[in-house]
Amino acid sequence: xxEAEEKLYRIQQxxxxxxxxxxxxxxxxxxxxxxxxxxxxxxxxxxxxxRHVLKGIRKIIEGDDR
Numbered sequence: 001x002x003e004a005e006e007k008l009y010r011i012q013q014x015x016x017x018x019x020x021x022x023x024x025x026x027x028x029x030x031x032x033x034x035x036x037x038x039x040x041x042x043x044x045x046x047x048x049x050x051r052h053v054l055k056g057i058r059k060i061i062e063g064d065d066r
Contacts, residue, residue, distance in 0.1 A: 012062045014053070024060075 001009070034043040 007060050007063075011057060013062075014056060 028042065035042055035045065
């Protein structure tokens with residue numbers, strides 16, 4: 001397997017890491033209300049999660065994920 005194929009394989013593994021059967025979709029309206037009651041926003045949580053995913057993909061691409 002060439003380096004690019006290996007990286008794509010690892011990214012594919014990430015894509016399959018949180019199956020709906022194990023992690024069902026949350027009630028986002030309820031989550032938003034609960035977070036806002038605690039002084040947080042769903043947008044901030046979502047942005048943080050997306051940064052985490054993109055950092056992981058960047059590490060795979062750049063070759064320093066191990």
